[in-house]
Structures are given as C-alpha cells and as structure tokens.
Amino acid sequence: MIEKMLEGNSRFVEYEFKKHHDFYTKLSQGQNPSVLWIGCSDSRVNPERFTCSKPGEIFVQRNVGNIVSLHDWNFATVLEYAINHLKVKHIVICGHSDCGAMKALDKETDDVYIPLWLNNAREAKERVDKRISLPQTPKAMKERKRMIELENIKLQVEHLKDYPLVKKAVIHGTVALHGMYYDLENGVLSVLL
Numbered sequence: 001m002i003e004k005m006l007e008g009n010s011r012f013v014e015y016e017f018k019k020h021h022d023f024y025t026k027l028s029q030g031q032n033p034s035v036l037w038i039g040c041s042d043s044r045v046n047p048e049r050f051t052c053s054k055p056g057e058i059f060v061q062r063n064v065g066n067i068v069s070l071h072d073w074n075f076a077t078v079l080e081y082a083i084n085h086l087k088v089k090h091i092v093i094c095g096h097s098d099c100g101a102m103k104a105l106d107k108e109t110d111d112v113y114i115p116l117w118l119n120n121a122r123e124a125k126e127r128v129d130k131r132i133s134l135p136q137t138p139k140a141m142k143e144r145k146r147m148i149e150l151e152n153i154k155l156q157v158e159h160l161k162d163y164p165l166v167k168k169a170v171i172h173g174t175v176a177l178h179g180m181y182y183d184l185e186n187g188v189l190s191v192l193l
Contacts, residue, residue, distance in 0.1 A: 033059040036082040039094045040066045065101030066093055067120045068159035083169050095153040096182040102148045124152035153179040153192050
C-alpha cells in the first residue's frame with residue numbers, strides 16, 4: 001500500500017502539482033480557509049473530494065463519529081486556531097450514512113477507548129430511542145440508524161455552542177454554524193441545520 005501511495009504521489013506531482021505550480025507555490029506560503037470542517041475519520045468520507053474543494057479552502061478536523069468533545073485538548077486547539085488565527089467564517093459538523101461510530105452505540109465491546117469516546121454521542125441514541133419504538137424490521141432498523149446519525153449532528157452542534165469562543169464568535173456574527181449530512185449511497189451532501 002505504501003508503494004501505491006508513493007506512486008500516486010508521483011502522478012500527483014507530474015500531472016497536478018507541476019501543471020498548477022503557481023497555485024501550489026502560493027499555497028506553500030500560507031493558508032486562508034473559510035471553513036472549519038468537523039467530520040468523521042471514516043475512510044470513505046473525504047470532504048475535499050465530495051465538495052470538490054481545492055487545497056487550502058477547508059481546515060479539517062476528523063475523528064470517530066464527527067464528535068465535538070468538551071474535554072479534548074486536540075479538538076479545542078483546532079477550534080481555537082481556526083477561529084482566532086485562521087478567522088474561519090463557517091464551522092461545519094458533517095455526519096454520514098453507514099457510520100460505524102453510531103452503530104457502535106448499540107454494541108457491547110471489550111474495547112477501552114472507543115466506548116469512552118462514544119459517550120460524547122450516546123445522548124443522540126437516547127433521544128431517538130425515546131421518540132420511536134424498538135425497530136422490528138431491517139428497514140426500520142436502517143431508518144433508526146439514520147435518525148441517530150442525524151441526531152448526533154444536532155447534538156454535536158449543541159456541544160460546539162458550549163465552547164465560550166464559539167459562543168462569542170456566533171454572537172458577534174463572525175462565525176456561522178452548520179450541520180450537514182453526507183449520504184454514501186447517492187453522494188449527496190445536504191444541510192441539516
């Protein structure tokens with residue numbers, strides 16, 4: 001796999017980097033993204049690819065389940081840097097279909113770290129389960145999982161609003177918050193909130 005990646009990089013240098021050398025030279029001197037994208041680590045969900053964004057347009061923070069933890073220094077550092085130094089205008093939390101993190105909320109495991117991390121999303125599952133009865137068909141189970149994915153986006157936006165620097169930026173109108181959902185089955189990105 002590493003050889004394949006290096007071969008891919010060679011093709012990139014030959015057919016993309018050299019072709020747009022001026023763009024990449026400018027990019028090497030600094031970044032000015034307008035969006036902080038908080039998405040899932042899932043290998044199928046690459047925001048630059050499905051939004052057709054160029055390098056330098058999106059500042060990306062990915063983690064399992066597109067979670068906004070209130071107790072994660074890495075996340076808080078990304079958030080602070082994006083708002084205070086990059087001056088992003090938009091913060092997007094993007095969930096997606098077939099999310100393994102949301103599926104894992106229903107599973108018992110011997111893992112140590114995954115359940116601890118997913119506690120930041122557990123309330124999304126609980127909210128959905130309060131609204132609907134336990135699904136009895138595969139179709140109903142799939143719909144419940146989708147509802148949890150969507151509810152998790154809403155929950156993570158709520159968590160984001162608990163950060164004082166986000167509250168301040170929203171009040172001053174310097175940052176807008178967005179919840180989005182990417183559907184792997186049809187490639188469509190939609191606005192949830």
